[in-house]
Amino acid sequence: MRKVLSVASECAPLVKTGGLADVAGALPSALAAEGWHMRTLLPGYPAVMKALKRVTEVWHDADLMGGPARVLAGKTRGLDMLVLDAPHLFDRPGSIYLGPDGLDWPDNPERFAALSRVAAEIAVDGAAGWKPEVLHLHDWQAALVPVYLRALGATGEVATLLTVHNIAFHGLAPAEKLEALNLPEWGFTHEGFEYYGKINALKAGLVYADMLSTVSPTYARELMRPQFGMGLDGVLRARAADLVGILNGIDETVWNPETDKEIAGYRTPKRKAANTLALAEEFDLPPGDGPLAVVVSRLTEQKGLDLLLEALPAYCGRGGRLALLGSGDKALETAWLEAARDYPNVGVRIGYDEALSHRMIGGGDAIVIPSRFEPCGLTQLYGLRYGTVPVVALTGGLADTVINANDAALSAGVATGIQFYPVTAQELTGAMTRLCDLFAQRKVWSRMQRKAMKQHVGWGASAPRYAALYEKIGSVE
Ligand code: ADP
Structure with a gap:
């Protein structure tokens, strides 16, 4: 060697x-x-x-x-x-x-x-x-x-x-x-x-x-x-x-929806549902027909989560739910805790919790990563592997690993997520609305999930x- x-x-x-x-x-x-x-x-x-x-x-x-x-x-x-x-x-x-x-x-x-x-x-x-x-x-x-x-x-x-x-x-x-x-x-x-x-x-x-x-x-x-x-x-x-x-x-033995000990294991997106229910309960979110999006992130300027706060009225108004796990900037932590108080559809945990991050990626319908810059990003790769559709800014590794669900990609059956650009609250709000639209089209959505789960995300x-x-x-x- x-x-x-x-x-x-x-x-x-x-x-x-x-x-x-x-x-x-x-x-x-x-x-x-x-x-x-x-x-x-x-x-x-x-x-x-x-x-x-x-x-x-x-x-x-x-x-x-x-x-x-x-x-x-x-x-x-x-x-x-x-x-x-x-x-x-x-x-x-x-x-x-x-x-x-x-x-x-x-x-x-x-x-x-x-x-x-x-x-x-x-x-x-x-x-x-x-x-x-x-x-x-x-x-x-x-x-x-x-x-x-x-x-x-x-x-x-x-x-x-x-x-x-x-x-x-x-x-x-x-x-x-x-x-x-x-x-x-x-x-x-x-x-x-x-x-x-x-x-x-x-x-x-x-x-x-x-x-x-x-x-x-x-x-x-x-x-x-x-x-x-x-x-x-x-x-x-x-x-x-x-x-x-x-x-x-990513480490495909640690991040494997079939064998992950933190969740009810699944091989197809259909079987995610039990995990989604459990996650909504864990975050005290009301039941609903809208998507349950998750965020697992450091809370810093880079990650663009201040923009996501601005997208909440429109997203929650459409029945979207959101669970966030993160820690970092005190001002962002406070703002997110306030959002959890203001919106029944939003649940927040401040801290670093590896086990919870698995339950979130296992249970989420989508994972949101609105980074202003992102050298590679790992959580969108976990999302792909778990059929948890990434909603991401078009930058860095997020641009390289997600195929945007535009009409052409959808009809060709290659879409794996939603991308937006430029990285502004307005464009992110549009992406979150699009998430609600696509989620409501069950066939289109499950096709995206299956495509995402097939993507190679290991080494x-x-x-x-x-x-x-x-x-x-x-x-x-
Ligand atoms: P960065 O290195 O900029 O933080 P990456 O997406 O490359 O972003 O990697 C972040 C890693 O840290 C991922 O493995 C993610 O799951 C993990 N992580 C970030 N915040 C938390 C948290 N609060 N609890 C558990 N894991 C977290």
Whole structure:
């Protein structure tokens, strides 16, 4: 087997705040089938340290950004892990990125620079007798690796692929931290990782990694436009030839409507009904003929759920029902709790609840994802697999994975969902109304559901594409 080291700040099922964790957790087994042995380097957060079994120390440093650190090799939940045990950086309660004040930990630059630095060192050293050909880096937290490799004089020894899961997070640090982060002066230029006078970790990766990828073909194109590039579109345009979009897959054993323990299992959409009834009851929603739409999401500006609030009068007026599970921005949480009070057809749970998310996707007739931007999105893929028709904004991975129910697609029998654009309250209201219309046409609706359930949403297509990229940049003897 050829060797690839994946470097990430989160990895399901050990530690997760978003889709990045799902991808990092799913890649190892998907790539094994392609002949690549993937190990994953992860920070030693408390949850990770607790889960790790039978570890061996493969690397240590008396002073890594202000404290002792070591890398432990071990296995857990089928994952082959390398864990950076550095208590001064990672042994903290609560969120992995935010302090108790809800703001980024002030030393986040040091924490993830340490992760990147160690990734570069153990790759070059071949710690534990294991030397990867390729480093697969995820987001800004791992994006300084190519700079450290250069600083170690090891360019060419290990190839690097940086995957952008979300361009919104740059990993900025003040210029004064150059030395503390062990970064070379030569890189602190406009052509390097300098960004308006600051250090920009993501830019470092975008400039110096051998290859770049992102998590859908449409997002790859969008990233090169000012509207979506969040200030880095120019950097990406300069590297257009090295940027590819590879869709995320989902874990088809975890998300399988036939075997899902949280629901009454089903193989055809007809058998969903029991789950829909149970879900309406769980959310205290009245019975009705309208669709039961669900939302499972972080509550942030990106996800466009403020727009959905504006669509409620029209949607509920048509008999539509809605169950939302999410957490995040306090203002959005409050607004949604108020909506649940104002509209009997709306039920809301604030929090993070994996089991409930399965019951919602199992029981919902439709899943709504009105994102302003969406690199790939996973919940529409769960929706497709469960015959829970996605209603989505036409952007990023949502554009690539859903076939809009326009007249042509409906008559050809290929429609799998509803798309709207531009991402405004007005267009979303139109989409929710269309949902009610299509739902009322039982034959048309069940045809869409069946088509959705047949779509391939696993890693079958994408794992070989990653393998081909590794192959292209790896050191073929
Ligand atoms: P993002 O990474 O931007 O949050 P994705 O759609 O790529 O969006 O991934 C989100 C993942 O997190 C999905 O697996 C989704 O089911 C899960 N998720 C989001 N919010 C919640 C929640 N409140 N409870 C349970 N799971 C959630």
